[in-house]
Amino acid sequence: MLNSVKKLFKSNYLFTFGVMICLAWIIAAILAPVIAPYDPIVQDLSLRLKPPSAQHWFGTDNFGRDIFSRVIYGGRYSLLAGCLTVVIAGFIGTFYGAIAGYVGGWVDNVMMRISEMILSFPSLILAMIINAVMGSNLFNTMFALVIVAWPTYARLMRSVVLSVKENEYVTASEALGASKVRILMKEIIPNSISSVLIMATTDIGNQILMFSTLSFLGLGSAPPTPEWGMMVSDGVDYFNKFWVAGFPGLAIFTMAVGANFIGDGLRDLLDPKLRKQF
Amino acid sequence: MEQLKFIGKRLLYLVVMLLGVATLVFILTKMIPGDPTVANLSQRALNDPEIVAAYRAKHGLDEPVIVQYFIYIKNLLHFDLGTSIRTNKPVLDELSRCYPATIELALFAIVIAAVLGILFGIISAIRRNSILDQIVRAISVTGVSIPSFWFALLVLFFFYYKLKIFPGPGRLSNSFAAPATVTGMYVIDSLIEGNIPKALDALSHLVLPGTVLAAFTMGLITRTTRSNLLDVMSTDYIRTAKAKGLGKLGLILRHALGNALIPVLTVIGLGLGNLLGGMVLVETIFNWPGVGQFAYESVLSTDFPSIIGVALLIALNYMVINTVVDILYGLIDPRVRCN
Numbered sequence A: 001m002l003n004s005v006k007k008l009f010k011s012n013y014l015f016t017f018g019v020m021i022c023l024a025w026i027i028a029a030i031l032a033p034v035i036a037p038y039d040p041i042v043q044d045l046s047l048r049l050k051p052p053s054a055q056h057w058f059g060t061d062n063f064g065r066d067i068f069s070r071v072i073y074g075g076r077y078s079l080l081a082g083c084l085t086v087v088i089a090g091f092i093g094t095f096y097g098a099i100a101g102y103v104g105g106w107v108d109n110v111m112m113r114i115s116e117m118i119l120s121f122p123s124l125i126l127a128m129i130i131n132a133v134m135g136s137n138l139f140n141t142m143f144a145l146v147i148v149a150w151p152t153y154a155r156l157m158r159s160v161v162l163s164v165k166e167n168e169y170v171t172a173s174e175a176l177g178a179s180k181v182r183i184l185m186k187e188i189i190p191n192s193i194s195s196v197l198i199m200a201t202t203d204i205g206n207q208i209l210m211f212s213t214l215s216f217l218g219l220g221s222a223p224p225t226p227e228w229g230m231m232v233s234d235g236v237d238y239f240n241k242f243w244v245a246g247f248p249g250l251a252i253f254t255m256a257v258g259a260n261f262i263g264d265g266l267r268d269l270l271d272p273k274l275r276k277q278f
Numbered sequence B: 001m002e003q004l005k006f007i008g009k010r011l012l013y014l015v016v017m018l019l020g021v022a023t024l025v026f027i028l029t030k031m032i033p034g035d036p037t038v039a040n041l042s043q044r045a046l047n048d049p050e051i052v053a054a055y056r057a058k059h060g061l062d063e064p065v066i067v068q069y070f071i072y073i074k075n076l077l078h079f080d081l082g083t084s085i086r087t088n089k090p091v092l093d094e095l096s097r098c099y100p101a102t103i104e105l106a107l108f109a110i111v112i113a114a115v116l117g118i119l120f121g122i123i124s125a126i127r128r129n130s131i132l133d134q135i136v137r138a139i140s141v142t143g144v145s146i147p148s149f150w151f152a153l154l155v156l157f158f159f160y161y162k163l164k165i166f167p168g169p170g171r172l173s174n175s176f177a178a179p180a181t182v183t184g185m186y187v188i189d190s191l192i193e194g195n196i197p198k199a200l201d202a203l204s205h206l207v208l209p210g211t212v213l214a215a216f217t218m219g220l221i222t223r224t225t226r227s228n229l230l231d232v233m234s235t236d237y238i239r240t241a242k243a244k245g246l247g248k249l250g251l252i253l254r255h256a257l258g259n260a261l262i263p264v265l266t267v268i269g270l271g272l273g274n275l276l277g278g279m280v281l282v283e284t285i286f287n288w289p290g291v292g293q294f295a296y297e298s299v300l301s302t303d304f305p306s307i308i309g310v311a312l313l314i315a316l317n318y319m320v321i322n323t324v325v326d327i328l329y330g331l332i333d334p335r336v337r338c339n
Helices: A002-011 A012-032 A067-103 A105-119 A124-135 A138-164 A166-176 A179-214 A228-236 A242-272 B002-031 B036-040 B049-058 B065-077 B091-127 B132-146 B148-162 B184-194 B194-231 B236-243 B248-285 B291-302 B304-330 B334-338
Strands: none
Touching: A002 A242, A002 B148, A012 A067, A012 A242, A012 B065, A012 B291, A067 A105, A067 A138, A067 A179, A067 A228, A067 A242, A067 B304, A067 B334, A105 B002, A124 A138, A124 A179, A124 B002, A124 B248, A124 B291, A124 B304, A166 A179, A179 A228, A179 A242, A179 B148, A228 A242, A242 B132, A242 B148, B002 B065, B002 B304, B036 B049, B065 B236, B091 B132, B091 B184, B091 B194, B091 B248, B091 B291, B091 B304, B132 B334, B148 B194, B148 B248, B184 B194, B194 B248, B236 B291, B248 B291, B291 B304
């Protein structure tokens, strides 16, 4: 496995590029107080809407705040929201799908129809409705994202479990008298989890996009939080000052591209059908 | 007969799923905190006890939840989606006003996405692992990763504000009056009027929002076309055709593409469904008076009857498109029908 990853780094430049971008953002988010030259929240109206310069690399926004510092701090919210959503949705989806696939019969039927009901809703609209019903703040936005995201994991997990449960080691375990819960936890889930992990890597980019979309629409965290989507939406009113929306948008874009490159690379590595071709 | 059975089964499934979505919406409405009359009636209507009483009676709000559910389903079956709090008009009227604008934009976008996506996919598969392939793959990942609201601002900034190549937000320039409504799609309605300049103006207004909407789906179509074409190219019948001395281009166009495009059809169908859902951002930024903008304004003013109407309409669209794709799939590929 380690050798394959090494080979992946050497042969797939896009994957290497993706890893570098994501690492840079993670480091920037952790070291934000050290890297950011200014406070992301303190306003200085005398510096309103200044273009990029040596003092303010990305310029300043309509409250005179340094956009570079706000972008660096903003990475914390986007990364946290993206990763937490994927972990929680992945966790729920994994167990839900594994149970549905392993138990089978009418339980499987009912469980899958419920997840399809959620899937047939356009995700953005559903997230918007949940936010409108519950009120918008960071926690509720993430809750809405999880509700929208978990069924995809459940479906994927179920489809993998359906084939894994036919394996002989599962039959052997059953013959030894292992309980259903034990088989599920010790045999089925560990042997089915890899495709869910690949999907999760690609999904982090999607979730960051969804999160910033909701905050762009005013349904995320409240101002003056330096959140990327909200910063782009601030820039809509200052159309001719390209830096106000330009740099936060570029941040979301690079983060999502990085996550997608990594996801693509991992899929190529772990999918045997594709491995032959690359 | 077998085909009819297949289609019948898909249609039955559609009805069951629609009922499921309607139920989910009902559950969501029950989650709204507080008195439903406050959430569903305007302030002026709330001051009139007769209207409040009529509303409570109509929706059976004093009855048990299960009775309320059946009343809700009955209203839906009569196409009664309630009245918008924000505009005070029936939600169904509002939706039928917005819908053609959305469909016009979505169809335009899906055509761009399909044409470019399939073309890029073919180029990428023919020149596998070349620089061209890497560039096309980078473009497709960009399309999938770019935040549409930011992309919309970028194209507006460059192509409208700086270069002045394409018109800005809206469906028509100020110098034209809206065409008489026949289909509600401005390009077609202008053509029916015989006004070519107006039709061209409406078409040029579609370009920027259409491109932004198409980006994501185009990326998906490129990837799917590429990987399917590569799969098909390694099959025996292609090897036979190659052995017969067919050129690479003829091989792909005449033999491989047909089979490789079957799964692409699903992606196009799903893409069209997603486009309708993704309209919210693009329509808001481009001031496009469609369902997406209506949804956004409804959410901002917590206009629940309208939000629910939009949700049902988009879910209905999504499922109808999926069912049509499934049926087409069955007609094109007999193996699907058998399974």
